Amino acid sequence: MSETPGTPMLKAEAIRSGYHGVTVIKGLDFEVGNEVFAVLGANGAGKTTLLATLARLIPLMGGRIQFRGEDVSDLPPYETAGRGIGYVPQEKGVFAELTVLENLTVGGMIGERSQDERMAEVFELFPDLETLQTQTAGTLSGGESRMVAAGRAMMQDPILLLLDEPTAGLSPLYVDMFFEKITEIHETRGVGIVLAEQNATKALEVADRVMVLSLGEAFLIEAATELTTKQLKEGYRI
Ligand SMILES: Nc1ncnc2c1ncn2[C@@H]1O[C@H](COP(=O)(O)OP(=O)(O)OP(=O)(O)O)[C@@H](O)[C@H]1O
Ligand SMILES: [Mg+2]
Structure with a gap:
């Protein structure tokens, strides 16, 4: 082993x-x-x-x-x-009724660093999310949803x-x-x-x-x- x-x-x-x-x-x-x-x-x-x-x-x-x-x-x-411990489940893992920005904000409720700082890092990692931030998560494509789910987990540091x-x-x-x-x-x-x-x-x-x-x-x-x-x-x- x-x-x-x-x-x-x-x-x-x-x-x-x-x-x-x-x-x-x-x-x-x-x-x-x-x-x-x-x-x-x-x-x-x-x-x-x-x-x-x-x-x-x-x-x-x-x-x-x-x-x-x-x-x-x-x-x-x-x-x-x-x-x-961050977790991105197998299924979409987003709040369908919330916007991309709101989904990310939920993730950022845990932890101490400023939300803005973490949000900027997530946008750096997944630039598409910055463009999509006002879109309702339920209307995203499969790939976009996966990015939101991963971005939300990254917001938890x-x-x-x-x-x-x-x-x-x-x-x-x-x-x-x-x-x-x-x-x-x-x-x-x-x-x-x-x-x-x-x-x-x-x-x-x-x-x-x-x-x-x-x-x-x-x-x-x-x-x-x-x-x-x-x-x-x-x-x-x-
Ligand atoms: N909620 C559940 N209730 C009862 N049995 C379940 C439940 N979820 C999964 N199982 C059973 O547990 C076993 C393992 O399933 P699991 O979803 O962990 O496999 P997996 O390796 O993730 O498969 P996949 O590659 O298809 O995602 C399977 O036999 C499945 O039928
Ligand atoms: Mg599985």
């Missing part, structure tokens, strides 16, 4: 979670440092369930989660957000950002742009990233380490450069 770069930001110990008593995440142990940590796996492998569990939106059935050395297992999601398939269903141009932004958020803003992805090829271009989930278990955790096609195929059971 590959080494976690630096001090772990997040540490998951034997975590189990699921829905209505059915276990989906079946005892995962892993650490995430200041890196891009990709979570790969087939449809239904448990990627969304894992990220929602890390964001503390789904109760733990067992195990514990530490963030920056503190146990966050029993905290509600707004508390984990306040401590620096996250230390660790959980991104659930941010490019699913987007056109190739948007996909490339989004992956560039992921690298930029990590490299220039120092944010750790947990990236759930179906698109293994693109994920491996930006990831430092990879966990392949298979039916809620870690098939492997490996440096992205070490992962072989054979392992990937086995992990995806294809």
Whole structure:
């Protein structure tokens, strides 16, 4: 198993979670440092369930989660957000009735730095959002919505950002742009990233380490450069 770069930001110990008593995440142990940590796996492998569990939106059935050395297992999601865990869900993740600007402002309610300063940084990262700021979020395209959802999470000044398939269903141009932004958020803003992805090829271009989930278990955790096609195929059971 590959080494976690630096001090772990997040540490998951034997975590189990699921829905209505059915276990989906079946005892995962892993650490995430200041890196891009990709979570790969087939449809239904448990990627969304894992990220929602890390964001503390789904109760733990067992195990514990530490963030920056503190146990966050029993905290509600707004508390984990306040401590620096940003979350961009798989579905659109915007308030459809609110404008782009209002969506971003909601994100900026957490934290201490001025809203204006953070808004300027988000517009620098996603210049399209500045142009779209008065538009109602419900009328945005899929790609634009994803930018708003990511921008809103960035307004929270996250230390660790959980991104659930941010490019699913987007056109190739948007996909490339989004992956560039992921690298930029990590490299220039120092944010750790947990990236759930179906698109293994693109994920491996930006990831430092990879966990392949298979039916809620870690098939492997490996440096992205070490992962072989054979392992990937086995992990995806294809
Ligand atoms: N709200 C829910 N209630 C009950 N079961 C659920 C719920 N959400 C997901 N599941 C089940 O949990 C398992 C894992 O689903 P999950 O959405 O975490 O997978 P995924 O890896 O994110 O898949 P995808 O790539 O399709 O997004 C699946 O068997 C799914 O049917
Ligand atoms: Mg999913």
